[in-house]
Amino acid sequence: MRAFVRARGVLRGVGAFVNQRVLNYCAVILVAAGCIFYWYRIVRQRVPPYSKIPQVKWTKYFSPMDGFYTSPTVGRDGELYIAGSEIYCVDPSSSLRWEYRVDLHDQIEGAIFQDEERNIYFGTTNKVYSLTPTGLKRWEISCPTQKMASSDQGGTSNGSTVYTICGQSFSAFNKEDGTLQWSLPALDYSNSPVMLKDGEVVFVRERRVFVIDREGKTVWSYPHISLAGNGVPANGSTDTYIDTPIAVGEDGTIYGGSQLYKFVALDTRGQVKWIYDNANKAGFHSPPVIAADGTIIAVSMQDVVYAFAPEDGAVKWTFRLPQTRRGVHSPVLGSDGTIYTMAETRLLALSDKGHILWDLPLQGTAVGSPALAPDGTLYIAMAEGTLYAVQTASHGLLQSAWPKFQHDSLNSGRAAGGGDR
Numbered sequence: 241m242r243a244f245v246r247a248r249g250v251l252r253g254v255g256a257f258v259n260q261r262v263l264n265y266c267a268v269i270l271v272a273a274g275c276i277f278y279w280y281r282i283v284r285q286r287v288p289p290y291s292k293i294p295q296v297k298w299t300k301y302f303s304p305m306d307g308f309y310t311s312p313t314v315g316r317d318g319e320l321y322i323a324g325s326e327i328y329c330v331d332p333s334s335s336l337r338w339e340y341r342v343d344l345h346d347q348i349e350g351a352i353f354q355d356e357e358r359n360i361y362f363g364t365t366n367k368v369y370s371l372t373p374t375g376l377k378r379w380e381i382s383c384p385t386q387k388m389a390s391s392d393q394g395g396t397s398n399g400s401t402v403y404t405i406c407g408q409s410f411s412a413f414n415k416e417d418g419t420l421q422w423s424l425p426a427l428d429y430s431n432s433p434v435m436l437k438d439g440e441v442v443f444v445r446e447r448r449v450f451v452i453d454r455e456g457k458t459v460w461s462y463p464h465i466s467l468a469g470n471g472v473p474a475n476g477s478t479d480t481y482i483d484t485p486i487a488v489g490e491d492g493t494i495y496g497g498s499q500l501y502k503f504v505a506l507d508t509r510g511q512v513k514w515i516y517d518n519a520n521k522a523g524f525h526s527p528p529v530i531a532a533d534g535t536i537i538a539v540s541m542q543d544v545v546y547a548f549a550p551e552d553g554a555v556k557w558t559f560r561l562p563q564t565r566r567g568v569h570s571p572v573l574g575s576d577g578t579i580y581t582m583a584e585t586r587l588l589a590l591s592d593k594g595h596i597l598w599d600l601p602l603q604g605t606a607v608g609s610p611a612l613a614p615d616g617t618l619y620i621a622m623a624e625g626t627l628y629a630v631q632t633a634s635h636g637l638l639q640s641a642w643p644k645f646q647h648d649s650l651n652s653g654r655a656a657g658g659g660d661r
Contacts, residue, residue: 293598297617297629298334308621310351310392311608314649315358315373320611320619322627323348323362329375332617334629338375342367349387350405351394351432351608354650355415361395361402363387368406370418379418383407392608393427394646396435396653401454403433403441410443412456422456431485432646435654442494447481449496449506460510480504480515485527485570487536487642488655489550495536497524503538503546505553514553527570527609530642531592537571537579545571545581547594557594562586570609570645572618574634580618582606587620587630602628609645612637
């Protein structure tokens, strides 16, 4: 009997051992199957294009004397126009199509922009020029005073008139022959005029937003009262001055930021819709852009990207960029909603929810706002005279009210339908 019990115990021990071995083998098989599944479904699957760091298609080196300092312009034919010591036209393969040299004693001091007929306009120290898309001079006009500093100032136009900087004045010229129509005091540094839907022109001068009619007469301005000597609204007003170039929403709302920690939305009559107060954290200086759903994207002077709701200015999300010494330039919005922005020598891409997609280091100091071509090529100009072409997954600019500085690839400064009437 004892032998029988002992035998049963041995059999139970053997059975338990076998069961444990079977369970171990099953566990190993399950883990191996899980690894195979992970490798096949996750590792081997094609990585979405937006999650890949893009490639630099080409780099073109100009003389360091060129010292690019304005935003590139992409024409409707895909050609790139950029201002250095000369005006250069570069095709999508990086070949130089043509170049235009100004007078020996003159110097290009402003950005390039194009009108609806693809005519080219730019300013120099002493003149305003107009060229054909093939680089032939249409006209040149001398300015009564000399421009004192280089900036990213461009211009805008309607059917018959071009509005741009001439020396130390803001002037209107006949598009066909350059005849002067009127002149006003100069705009603030690096601010450019914008054509609104009804043909009125908006700009920033003396840290105030002005809207004028086609004859140059003021329709309204904001702040509505005088400013103190330091540019702060006087008499205890809650208004705030504007430092950034402006962006225009689909409904005509005008957006701009202030170095005094605020961001402002104005309606078409110059009344405040909302003001975001950044509570002494950081002001705004670079131009804002607008996403497809109306979200306003602005970068603070402390390198933080803000996304504001168009209805009330509520902050939808923020993203801190790498800290810079020279500040961040205006972002560019791609057709897929990707936000492209330069932070010193790094090109970053963010999702429309404020998540980083990739970070591409470049060499040099970026200037102006990047230009995005219809084929997804992003052009970045450097102060050292280098031009980068980076292939992105976007197919041109986002279809929105204001996807980049001065609205579009032509840097035309024309809000949707601006000046058509």
